[in-house]
């Protein structure tokens with residue numbers, strides 16, 4: 001059984017329970033040029049984690065058109081939770097804001113438009129969950145700030161961390177080495193328990209002790 005077959009099985013299994021699919025979301029989005037969003041299975045995983053944590057305070061790094069942001073906002077609604085999300089591309093940030101309005105979740109999302117490398121050091125507070133889904137070359141440089149911004153018991157989730165082993169289009173090959181560097185940095189952390197799950201293109205789950 002291949003990795004893709006496993007993902008297809010899980011996606012189909014939950015199809016009837018998925019109220020916002022990536023496909024639907026992309027279809028309703030006017031802008032057609034943007035960096036791809038998470039798949040349905042990763043959005044579902046984020047939702048499960050947010051319910052497990054009863055999350056009130058979430059930080060996302062890398063918004064794109066906001067599919068994962070809206071999925072997470074719907075999950076944290078039950079706990080009056082809020083999402084802070086960071087995106088540097090002005091055009092996709094504008095589209096994400098439109099999508100938040102259309103989805104009825106704009107009141108629970110704060111979009112910070114700018115470079116995560118400049119924004120993160122200025123943030124404070126204790127987040128329940130940090131979702132890292134930005135340029136893969138920034139994962140390792142942003143790791144310390146992600147951990148600083150988590151409360152003890154809080155969770156870091158990083159997307160695409162199985163790039164070194166999955167079949168990847170050649171246009172993404174330059175991102176394999178930075179992900180490898182990030183993966184090894186996570187393993188070496190002393191105050192964190194972590195693993196990598198084979199969903200989407202690989203998801204790192206790390207709990208701050």
Ligand SMILES: C[S@@+](CC[C@H](N)C(=O)[O-])C[C@H]1O[C@@H](n2cnc3c(N)ncnc32)[C@H](O)[C@@H]1O
Nearest residue numbers: 037038062063064067068087088115116134135
């Ligand atoms: C993979 S996409 C995010 C997808 C989104 N999380 C989803 O699943 O719906 C990554 C985004 O990070 C943004 N990005 C890249 N470098 C950035 C930086 N230095 N600061 C902030 N955002 C950045 C890109 O413009 C892109 O829209």
